[in-house]
Amino acid sequence: MPAHDLNVSADEYERIQQEIENTNSPVGIDAKKTHVLILHKLLEIEKRLDEMAKRMEEKG
Numbered sequence: 001m002p003a004h005d006l007n008v009s010a011d012e013y014e015r016i017q018q019e020i021e022n023t024n025s026p027v028g029i030d031a032k033k034t035h036v037l038i039l040h041k042l043l044e045i046e047k048r049l050d051e052m053a054k055r056m057e058e059k060g
Helices: 010-020 031-059
Strands: none
Touching (some): 010 031
């Protein structure tokens, strides 16, 4: 299984943190918004994989 680079630059980390932060939440983040962002990214990945599979089928 390939190792994945999970290191995030400080700027990107800060941007993500600010996007999902919610000081009113007991865990400090807006869980609903976080889940929406995760699902959105997964849908983008699924779309890209479908496009890649289609291109591979076309190549034979």
